[in-house]
Amino acid sequence: MIFKMSHLQLRTQKLIYQRSRHTLQLMLHLLSLLNSLKTTDQVLLSGK
Secondary structure, three states: OHHHHHHHHHHHHHHHHHHHHHHHHHHHHHHHHHHHHHHHHHHHHHHO
């Protein structure tokens, strides 16, 4: 019974870890996207 519980906790932690990693990657992707948009805006502004 105790083994079952710890196994379940381990699986849950693994799920949470994978999900948080995915969220982090998504945030990093969004940040790089924002940065590229900013540089594009600067190029457009300097071109005017």
